[in-house]
Amino acid sequence: MTKIARSSGPFLEWLDRWMADLPDETMSGLVKQTGGASRVAVFCVDLTVGFCSEGALSSPRVEGIVEPIARLFRLAHSSGVRQFILPQDSHPADSPEFGAFPPHCVAGSAEADTVPQLEALPFASTFVRIPKQSVSPAAGTDLEETLDSLLVDTAICVGDCTDICLYQMAMFLKTRATAEGRPVRVVVPADCAQTYDMGVDDAAKVGALPHPGDLMHGVFLYHMALNGISVVRTIDA
Numbered sequence: 001m002t003k004i005a006r007s008s009g010p011f012l013e014w015l016d017r018w019m020a021d022l023p024d025e026t027m028s029g030l031v032k033q034t035g036g037a038s039r040v041a042v043f044c045v046d047l048t049v050g051f052c053s054e055g056a057l058s059s060p061r062v063e064g065i066v067e068p069i070a071r072l073f074r075l076a077h078s079s080g081v082r083q084f085i086l087p088q089d090s091h092p093a094d095s096p097e098f099g100a101f102p103p104h105c106v107a108g109s110a111e112a113d114t115v116p117q118l119e120a121l122p123f124a125s126t127f128v129r130i131p132k133q134s135v136s137p138a139a140g141t142d143l144e145e146t147l148d149s150l151l152v153d154t155a156i157c158v159g160d161c162t163d164i165c166l167y168q169m170a171m172f173l174k175t176r177a178t179a180e181g182r183p184v185r186v187v188v189p190a191d192c193a194q195t196y197d198m199g200v201d202d203a204a205k206v207g208a209l210p211h212p213g214d215l216m217h218g219v220f221l222y223h224m225a226l227n228g229i230s231v232v233r234t235i236d237a
């Protein structure tokens with residue numbers, strides 16, 4: 001057994017139990033606690049074709065959260081929520097990010113499109129899309145300006161990848177609110193978050209870093225909870 005596996009064994013067992021025992025949340029409860037649907041916003045990061053179904057970074061694990069997220073959008077909208085913010089990769093063809101990750105979601109390509117299941121929603125025209133050029137939703141984007149024009153006391157954060165862009169987005173919303181002295185509640189439903197999996201052997205073949213999806217998903221959900229973000233199993237009616 002490796003040194004890390006030995007020292008982390010009890011934590012990993014705890015993490016499994018923690019994830020199995022995550023509490024459920026309800027949209028009606030969230031709206032009520034927040035003081036009205038007008039103060040609730042849904043932030044959905046990188047639910048694009050390039051992470052779900054086409055291209056170098058598409059992943060069946062991430063595609064698996066498209067339907068739960070579309071369901072959450074419908075539930076939020078039918079509950080009166082009208083703020084849907086979508087930070088999404090929209091890279092120039094020569095993005096420096098392609099030194100770390102293979103080229104993906106180039107602006108104007110099909111990969112950069114929002115998934116069709118969200119585009120098909122009758123209120124898709126109201127989505128506030130935030131094109132982003134890095135894993136941060138805020139660096140070099142309109143996000144802060146957009147946030148200043150919204151009323152957000154509860155931020156529901158969903159999307160991919162749990163440990164990369166979703167983590168960055170949830171942490172940005174939480175840390176910005178903390179720095180401004182505002183008690184914004186950031187909620188991440190685990191059934192609407194996911195990350196990709198790449199085994200050690202497969203990674204070696206393509207010269208990439210390995211990425212154990214279950215471990216990264218679990219550890220980063222835990223890390224968000226550690227920082228005061230409400231991680232729940234799901235949000236239902």
Ligand SMILES: [Zn+2]
Nearest residue numbers: 089097134135
């Ligand atoms: Zn990217």
